[in-house]
Amino acid sequence: KNEVEQSPQNLTAQEGEFITINCSYSVGISALHWLQQHPGGGIVSLFMLSSGKKKHGRLIATINIQEKHSSLHITASHPRDSAVYICAVEGGQNFVFGPGTRLSVLP
């Protein structure tokens, strides 16, 4: 079974800071998803990656298939970025979710 870990577990940043959230997994996958869960519980899909790098606005996601590692970067962070960021992988064991990283961006 794929084990998905995220670091850090909690992160507090000042507005404007560059943020990195890491995800590692134990077994090869077909795709990796980054999700954002708002304080109210709603989930939004940010990225789906199978290789390389993707960028959307201030968000950048990278994946290293050989290292079994992905990172989510947020440039010029803003208080509205405060949420739980979840890494999820799909492969032979369906979807396996990481525990999430709780991000708080202070004004």
Next chain:
Amino acid sequence: EPEVTQTPSHQVTQMGQEVILRCVPISNHLYFYWYRQILGQKVEFLVSFYNNEISEKSEIFDDQFSVERPDGSNFTLKIRSTKLEDSAMYFCASSEGAAGGRGETQYFGPGTRLLVL
């Protein structure tokens, strides 16, 4: 912008009762999913559904659970005899894609919070 909807937003039920959670996926999507999140824990995959049949399911999705697409627009999750530990937020999601089109972006509904007493 099209979105996935779920009803009800909250449901309270007695242990042993049957519940049906409803989802309306985005209309041109072909893959459908149910997930659950027990309070304070991580999201867990339950089941995926394509072409009117289950394509994959987790070990959580036992005989107490079933899914159905009764009318071409709704996608339902039924729990036959609820247990206390079924209390969770249940999320429906859908994605585009033809057969074998895994790895597509998924669009999540707002969730149904189920409380079993």
